[in-house]
Amino acid sequence: MLSMTNEEVKKAAAFFTREIEKLASGRSLRLMEVCGTHTVSIFKSGIRQLLPENVELVSGPGCPVCVTPNEYLDTAIAYSRKSDVMITTFGDMLKVPGSSSTLAKEKAQGSDIRIVYSSLEALEIAAKNPGKKVIFLAVGFETTAPTAAAAILMADEAHLTNFYVLSAHKLVPPALRALLASGKSHVDGFLLPGHVSAIIGLQPYDFLSKEYHIPGVVAGFEPLDILQAVYMLMLQIHDQTARLENQYSRIVPKEGNPSACTILSQVYQQTDAVWRGLGKIPNSGMSIREKYQAFDALLNIPIIVEETKEASQCQCGKVLRGLLQPSACLLFGKACRPEHPIGSCMVSVEGTCAAWYKYGAGRWQV
Amino acid sequence: MCLAVPGKILARQDMLATIEVGGVTRNVSVMLLPEAQVGDFVLMHAGFAVQVIDEEEAKKTLALFKELEQYAEHDK
Ligand code: SF4
Numbered sequence: 001m002l003s004m005t006n007e008e009v010k011k012a013a014a015f016f017t018r019e020i021e022k023l024a025s026g027r028s029l030r031l032m033e034v035c036g037t038h039t040v041s042i043f044k045s046g047i048r049q050l051l052p053e054n055v056e057l058v059s060g061p062g063c064p065v066c067v068t069p070n071e072y073l074d075t076a077i078a079y080s081r082k083s084d085v086m087i088t089t090f091g092d093m094l095k096v097p098g099s100s101s102t103l104a105k106e107k108a109q110g111s112d113i114r115i116v117y118s119s120l121e122a123l124e125i126a127a128k129n130p131g132k133k134v135i136f137l138a139v140g141f142e143t144t145a146p147t148a149a150a151a152i153l154m155a156d157e158a159h160l161t162n163f164y165v166l167s168a169h170k171l172v173p174p175a176l177r178a179l180l181a182s183g184k185s186h187v188d189g190f191l192l193p194g195h196v197s198a199i200i201g202l203q204p205y206d207f208l209s210k211e212y213h214i215p216g217v218v219a220g221f222e223p224l225d226i227l228q229a230v231y232m233l234m235l236q237i238h239d240q241t242a243r244l245e246n247q248y249s250r251i252v253p254k255e256g257n258p259s260a261c262t263i264l265s266q267v268y269q270q271t272d273a274v275w276r277g278l279g280k281i282p283n284s285g286m287s288i289r290e291k292y293q294a295f296d297a298l299l300n301i302p303i304i305v306e307e308t309k310e311a312s313q314c315q316c317g318k319v320l321r322g323l324l325q326p327s328a329c330l331l332f333g334k335a336c337r338p339e340h341p342i343g344s345c346m347v348s349v350e351g352t353c354a355a356w357y358k359y360g361a362g363r364w365q366v
Numbered sequence: 367m368c369l370a371v372p373g374k375i376l377a378r379q380d381m382l383a384t385i386e387v388g389g390v391t392r393n394v395s396v397m398l399l400p401e402a403q404v405g406d407f408v409l410m411h412a413g414f415a416v417q418v419i420d421e422e423e424a425k426k427t428l429a430l431f432k433e434l435e436q437y438a439e440h441d442k
Binding site for chain 2: 002003004008009011012015016037090117118119120121140143144146147150153154195198199220224225228249250251252253257259260263
């Protein structure tokens with residue numbers, strides 16, 4: 001959408017970095033990019049290295065695959081072992097380690113696991129395979145959750161009786177609140193996720209400035225979007241104000257997408273949820289409402305799940321809270337690599353450990 | 367995972383839209399964006415159109431980025 005020549009991009013980037021440096025004027029600041037897609041864009045474009053040394057970007061809990069707890073994977077794996085079940089999932093869940101296996105391993109051993117790009121494909125598969133119970137692994141934040149909700153509504157309309165959802169949807173604002181309430185993750189400003197905000201709008205982040213006096217800027221994903229958002233944060237920090245601002249106004253209207261929010265709350269209700277690394281967070285997950293219970297895998301297909309074990313040395317939990325840099329993990333780049341991930345942060349391309357591994361570490365002071 | 371791409375709606379029938387992304391056409395659901403119309407640029411995610419792209423705002427952002435060039439020149 002934003003057509004610019006390389007030269008123009010360079011000049012604009014130079015402007016932002018110079019101004020950011022001036023505004024930071026020697027203070028040590030930590031800004032958290034919440035969203036995994038931001039993390040990837042930041043690493044790819046080398047923004048960490050462009051910024052002055054005293055302005056650090058820290059990744060937050062914004063990679064849906066990374067924050068999905070072992071227990072969920074263990075449940076999905078247990079389901080995949082049932083001969084009358086077919087699992088449909090986004091591809092990035094395949095390699096995520098559960099307590100003792102992965103979906104990829106189960107697939108290799110004959111479990112019927114299909115990769116889909118949308119919940120609609122899962123619906124089609126269910127319609128074509130009436131003899132199987134088709135479970136869709138519904139993972140993702142507010143951007144993705146309405147797509148699963150829409151699929152449930154469509155399944156209901158089509159009277160599909162073999163389509164089920166195993167929901168692990170998560171909500172971003174309650175996680176940020178938990179992060180701040182813990183008092184451990186020192187953050188001077190938030191780069192807020194653009195595509196989550198395209199659905200929920202701006203209001204759910206109000207508490208950042210109002211209750212915690214921390215500035216937040218909803219940011220787009222082009223390198224210049226991110227630099228501008230950092231610049232906007234720096235202006236606020238410099239002026240000692242805390243507001244919620246929107247850099248991504250071309251995609252994010254103030255009110256978000258009300259139709260998507262309506263469908264989401266028609267099908268799902270907020271519930272407590274367990275996040276890898278953050279533990280149980282009140283009202284941060286979504287469960288299927290009673291009216292659509294017929295599509296809830298857990299309520300309809302009995303399953304015995306092995307006892308959940310966490311990989312003992314994996315530090316994902318601390319990485320996801322911005323408390324530890326991946327290279328400080330003893331397994332990083334050694335036992336734990338993208339082709340052999342020990343923790344979920346190394347699995348998804350959006351995972352912080354994977355980004356550090358792929359694009360080189362860059363700086364990070366804790 | 368929350369990756370979303372922009373595309374242009376070429377045709378729409380009920381809740382299904384044909385969208386062009388970089389020369390390729392795809393079918394996506396507009397169930398989450400019922401107000402979307404033919405000709406709109408929309409943001410797509412996991413098989414659904416999820417938001418209309420505000421072209422005026424996009425132009426403003428672009429204009430701002432391009433304007434910075436002058437400041438960069440100026441300060442040298
Ligand atoms: S490098 Fe691997 S083991 Fe270490 S924290 Fe990251 S994902 Fe966990």
